[in-house]
Amino acid sequence: MPEWLTSFPTLGEQLLRSVRRAFDEAYRSFSREYGEVIEAIFDPLLYLLVWFERLLLATPWWLVIAAVCALCYAATRSRKLVAWTLVTLLGIGLLDMWEDTMRTLAIISVSTLITIALGVPLGIAMSWSDRLQTVFTPVMDVMQTMPIFVYLIPVVMLFGLGKIPGVIAVVIYAIPPVIRLTNLGIRLVPEDVLEASDAFGASRRDKLIQVQLPLALPNIMAGINQTIMMALSMVVIASMIGVRGLGQPVLEAVTNQYFALGILNGAAVVALAILFDRMTQAYGRRLRAIK
Amino acid sequence: MSSGSIRAQGLYKVFGRDPASVMPLVREGIGKDELRDSHGHVLALRDVNLSVPEGSVQVIMGLSGCGKSTLVRHFNRLVEPTEGRVSVGGVDVLALGPGRLRRFRQSGISMVFQRFALFPHKTVRANVAFGLDVRRTEGSERDKRVARWVERVGLAGYEDSYPGELSGGMQQRVGLARALATDAKILLMDEPFGALDPLIRADMQDLVLGLQAELKKTMVFVTHDLEEAIAVGDRIAILRDGEIVQNADSQELVLRPADGYIEQFTNKINRARVLRVGSVMEPPNPELASPLHCSVDMTLEDALPRVSASPGEEAPVTDGDGNVVGAISVLRILVAVAGGRYSLGDGSEDRLKRTAG
Numbered sequence: 001m002p003e004w005l006t007s008f009p010t011l012g013e014q015l016l017r018s019v020r021r022a023f024d025e026a027y028r029s030f031s032r033e034y035g036e037v038i039e040a041i042f043d044p045l046l047y048l049l050v051w052f053e054r055l056l057l058a059t060p061w062w063l064v065i066a067a068v069c070a071l072c073y074a075a076t077r078s079r080k081l082v083a084w085t086l087v088t089l090l091g092i093g094l095l096d097m098w099e100d101t102m103r104t105l106a107i108i109s110v111s112t113l114i115t116i117a118l119g120v121p122l123g124i125a126m127s128w129s130d131r132l133q134t135v136f137t138p139v140m141d142v143m144q145t146m147p148i149f150v151y152l153i154p155v156v157m158l159f160g161l162g163k164i165p166g167v168i169a170v171v172i173y174a175i176p177p178v179i180r181l182t183n184l185g186i187r188l189v190p191e192d193v194l195e196a197s198d199a200f201g202a203s204r205r206d207k208l209i210q211v212q213l214p215l216a217l218p219n220i221m222a223g224i225n226q227t228i229m230m231a232l233s234m235v236v237i238a239s240m241i242g243v244r245g246l247g248q249p250v251l252e253a254v255t256n257q258y259f260a261l262g263i264l265n266g267a268a269v270v271a272l273a274i275l276f277d278r279m280t281q282a283y284g285r286r287l288r289a290i291k
Numbered sequence: 292m293s294s295g296s297i298r299a300q301g302l303y304k305v306f307g308r309d310p311a312s313v314m315p316l317v318r319e320g321i322g323k324d325e326l327r328d329s330h331g332h333v334l335a336l337r338d339v340n341l342s343v344p345e346g347s348v349q350v351i352m353g354l355s356g357c358g359k360s361t362l363v364r365h366f367n368r369l370v371e372p373t374e375g376r377v378s379v380g381g382v383d384v385l386a387l388g389p390g391r392l393r394r395f396r397q398s399g400i401s402m403v404f405q406r407f408a409l410f411p412h413k414t415v416r417a418n419v420a421f422g423l424d425v426r427r428t429e430g431s432e433r434d435k436r437v438a439r440w441v442e443r444v445g446l447a448g449y450e451d452s453y454p455g456e457l458s459g460g461m462q463q464r465v466g467l468a469r470a471l472a473t474d475a476k477i478l479l480m481d482e483p484f485g486a487l488d489p490l491i492r493a494d495m496q497d498l499v500l501g502l503q504a505e506l507k508k509t510m511v512f513v514t515h516d517l518e519e520a521i522a523v524g525d526r527i528a529i530l531r532d533g534e535i536v537q538n539a540d541s542q543e544l545v546l547r548p549a550d551g552y553i554e555q556f557t558n559k560i561n562r563a564r565v566l567r568v569g570s571v572m573e574p575p576n577p578e579l580a581s582p583l584h585c586s587v588d589m590t591l592e593d594a595l596p597r598v599s600a601s602p603g604e605e606a607p608v609t610d611g612d613g614n615v616v617g618a619i620s621v622l623r624i625l626v627a628v629a630g631g632r633y634s635l636g637d638g639s640e641d642r643l644k645r646t647a648g
């Protein structure tokens with residue numbers, strides 16, 4: 001049997017290696033060239049992140065708990081959920097995970113804000129243009145199925161280790177649901193309601209703000225909920241590139257085989273996830289109930 | 292032309308991929324079914340000509356799918372014609388640019404929808420205010436108008452409810468108030484009461500009649516129901532497969548239906564309640580001296596007791612100023628009510644008299 005039938009005929013080690021090297025080299029020189037400029041662009045983000053983290057850490061723990069509980073009540077009007085929040089946060093504090101939790105809270109909040117700020121307008125654009133939708137849908141499929149670690153490589157090459165690459169990786173990974181569900185929510189607004197707004201001479205902007213976005217809001221909230229869950233699931237991976245928070249002890253636990261440490265910090269991530277999930281869902285339900 | 296009149300000339304509407312390509316066939320008179328089955332296009336309107344004077348109510352009737360909704364949507368240009376002209380208040384609606392079209396819809400013409408099409412996330416108050424909000428009528432002026440129309444359609448006390456909390460009839464009151472709040476001269480109503488129970492429907496018709504007496508809007512009113520059409524309409528246009536078969540007032544429609552299709556609509560109606568004395572009376576008879584006069588706009592039902600109580604079962608007919616303009620007999624009423632089988636002025640009265648006598 002000829003050899004190309006028994007083992008897959010590859011393009012040749014030599015060729016592949018040089019292609020990969022050329023690609024890497026090109027990217028490396030790009031990041032050498034523009035790295036600083038790009039970093040400078042992201043500086044405000046870094047300030048925001050650092051400021052928010054410091055704020056959470058500098059504020060007395062009881063004030064933070066009170067604020068989170070108040071926010072929870074404002075969003076959901078559910079006493080049960082507020083009680084849950086209180087118990088969770090107290091537990092986290094008692095088990096000495098307060099600081100890490102605040103760090104994680106900071107990066108998740110900032111990432112979520114950025115995701116919403118980028119994702120909602122993108123979703124709106126997609127709902128307006130079928131062409132944009134056909135282009136973006138496969139891109140987002142790739143973004144969601146690509147192994148997470150792959151995102152880290154170019155980001156780290158560009159920014160080094162730290163908070164910014166962490167946020168960028170989290171945003172890339174977590175943004176698709178917001179975009180998708182904003183697009184879907186707007187497209188699902190009933191035709192007759194849109195016709196009515198046209199009949200009264202509403203401009204595109206009025207239609208968007210007064211009709212489409214409010215009616216899409218429950219769907220957008222569902223997207224934000226998913227986004228937060230995905231962002232939280234990135235916490236451990238982000239810690240690999242130097243993001244401090246609940247992920248770091250987990251990573252430490254894996255390398256040193258500290259089972260209990262791993263479980264505790266993992267549980268704190270899960271507790272945060274459940275908290276965010278219930279809060280955003282209850283808020284979404286309240287929006288739905290209004291109509 | 293006055294600001295509230297509507298005119299459509301040579302209006303054609305074909306739905307499909309390339310309407311222009313099938314227009315020659317349409318003009319040659321291809322059937323709706325053939326166009327759909329062999330050419331994949333839907334013929335919605337064919338050569339519609341319609342003129343609605345300011346302050347009058349034009350009803351559009353016809354079977355499901357005959358093009359009623361499509362026709363009314365041409366007047367505020369929610370639908371673009373394939374061919375033809377539409378002018379409202381002398382303005383060529385098809386020539387308006389996007390900004391002027393929006394302004395025209397904001398203050399010149401408003402619409403009430405069959406399935407209400409209310410904003411489910413807005414309160415009754417905010418729904419009614421929508422038309423004012425999009426044209427940036429601010430503050431107290433807006434609130435005053437909203438309060439006035441909410442009150443006028445009978446929704447006082449429900450300002451803060453959401454549409455989902457209201458019954459169908461109440462929801463359509465919101466739809467009506469929303470349309471009235473902009474003070475547009477023209478009101479398009481696409482089967483506004485089609486989704487309502489008969490009793491509520493009657494209430495809503497009364498509401499519209501009351502409003503119309505007060506406001507004198509130009510109204511285009513789509514309905515399936517001939518009784519409703521007769522109750523609200525000055526003229527009634529009946530469409531079949533996108534063509535106007537007959538456009539007439541209720542008397543003429545009932546007395547002289549253009550063809551069998553129109554008769555399908557008119558033959559189930561209670562003619563005694565629709566026909567008026569003025570439409571069926573004979574020339575004045577100077578010998579009549581009955582003290583019981585009938586006026587021209589009485590229905591036959593109302594006239595019958597008076598006429599039968601008159602000597603010789605015949606009574607003089609007077610117009611609005613009290614002048615005698617005709618005469619009406621019981622026999623004449625019976626012939627008119629019997630309809631179809633006998634027609635007026637062909638001697639059937641004499642035959643009836645003979646058989647009876």
Ligand SMILES: Nc1ncnc2c1ncn2[C@@H]1O[C@H](COP(=O)(O)OP(=O)(O)OP(=O)(O)O)[C@@H](O)[C@H]1O
Binds near residue numbers: 334335356360
């Ligand atoms: N957007 C559209 N695309 C394709 N065909 C359409 C469209 N709108 C209406 N039609 C077709 O045009 C014809 C007229 O529709 P239209 O809605 O005007 O009828 P209608 O008289 O209002 O009926 P109904 O009493 O059911 O409301 C129908 O055959 C319908 O299927």
Ligand SMILES: [Mg+2]
Binds near residue numbers: 360361
């Ligand atoms: Mg219709």
